[in-house]
Amino acid sequence: DIQMTQSPSSLSASVGDRVTITCRASQGIRNYLAWYQQKPGQVPKLLIYTASTLQSGVPSRFSGSGSGTDFTLTISSLQPEDVATYYCQKCDSAPLTFGGGTKVEIK
Amino acid sequence: QVQLQESGPGLVRPSETLSLTCTVSGASISSYYWTWVRQPAGKGLEWIGRVYSGGATDYNPSLKNRLTMSIDTSKNQFSLKLSSVTAADTAVYYCARGSTTWGFVYWGQGTLVTVSS
Numbered sequence: 700d701i702q703m704t705q706s707p708s709s710l711s712a713s714v715g716d717r718v719t720i721t722c723r724a725s726q727g728i729r730n731y732l733a734w735y736q737q738k739p740g741q742v743p744k745l746l747i748y749t750a751s752t753l754q755s756g757v758p759s760r761f762s763g764s765g766s767g768t769d770f771t772l773t774i775s776s777l778q779p780e781d782v783a784t785y786y787c788q789k790c791d792s793a794p795l796t797f798g799g800g801t802k803v804e805i806k
Numbered sequence: 807q808v809q810l811q812e813s814g815p816g817l818v819r820p821s822e823t824l825s826l827t828c829t830v831s832g833a834s835i836s837s838y839y840w841t842w843v844r845q846p847a848g849k850g851l852e853w854i855g856r857v858y859s860g861g862a863t864d865y866n867p868s869l870k871n872r873l874t875m876s877i878d879t880s881k882n883q884f885s886l887k888l889s890s891v892t893a894a895d896t897a898v899y900y901c902a903r904g905s906t907t908w909g910f911v912y913w914g915q916g917t918l919v920t921v922s923s
Contacts, residue, residue: 700867733909735851742900742916743843743851748908786851790909793864795841797851 701726703789705798711806718774720801722787727767731791734763734772737800738783747772748790779805808833810901810914818895818921824888828901828914831882835859840877840884841904844897845916852897856904857884891921 702725712718722732730750735743745754747763750770760775774781782805787798814826828840842854855865857875865873869888877884888895898918902910 731906735910737851742913743910744913745909745911754908754911784850788851788853788909790904790906793856794866795853795856795904797843797853800850 700794701728701789701796703787703796703798705785705787705801707801708799709802709804711804712777713806714777714779716777718777718781718803720772720785720787720803722765722770722772722798724768724770724789728789728791730766731789732763732765732770733788733790734761735786735788736781736783737786743786746785774803777803777805808903808912810903810912812899812901812914812917814917814919816918816920818891818919819923820892820921821890824886824891824895824919824921826886826899826901826917826919827883828885829881829883830903833903833912835877835879835882835884839904841902841910842875842886843900843902843910843913844895845900846894846897854886854888854899893921895919896921 704723732750734747737743751763784800784802809831836859839856841856872889874887898916900916901914903912
């Protein structure tokens with residue numbers, strides 16, 4: 700089965716900073732990758748699908764890129780409301796594995 | 807607006823079977839696939855499995871020996887049964903609607919299931 704590895708597992712950045720989270724698949728998954736945001740006590744929310752397509756209503760400071768095995772989620776200017784844990788997920792075929800998550804905090 | 811709602815016992819005894827149902831409103835269950843995800847307290851998301859409208863299923867290999875998922879299109883519901891549960895199965899269980907292209911757009915609010923005697 701394909702493993703999904705996220706890095707870092709946590710990060711602390713200042714408001715306005717550019718933040719990048721990496722997700723690596725152990726085998727190629729083309730562009731079938733989704734990113735989710737989960738704020739404390741809340742349900743996960745889809746941010747990006749097919750690696751780079753922004754879900755409706757998601758702020759444009761979020762962006763995704765990558766294909767094959769290496770993917771990134773970027774927050775261009777970190778805001779206080781972006782404090783959350785972010786997960787990647789492969790969507791091409793079962794098992795639909797999630798990455799381990801990246802916890803983003805404000806410095 | 808698509809809505810999903812999990813229902814089922816919040817407490818299950820060890821070695822027994824955990825049973826949950828997800829009721830879908832605002833959309834036909836005859837399209838897309840329908841899936842379960844769980845999250846132990848303080849930990850990450852774990853994909854459990856999915857069921858298609860025709861009844862085909864895919865399961866997480868780590869759970870497949872204990873897992874059964876089904877769908878009832880007449881009731882717009884799908885279900886999860888996990889047998890021989892242990893404390894390690896204690897988690898918030900989410901149901902969601904899935905798509906290969908879009909991932910999991912719609913989620914239920916989640917239901918906490920505790921395995922304890």
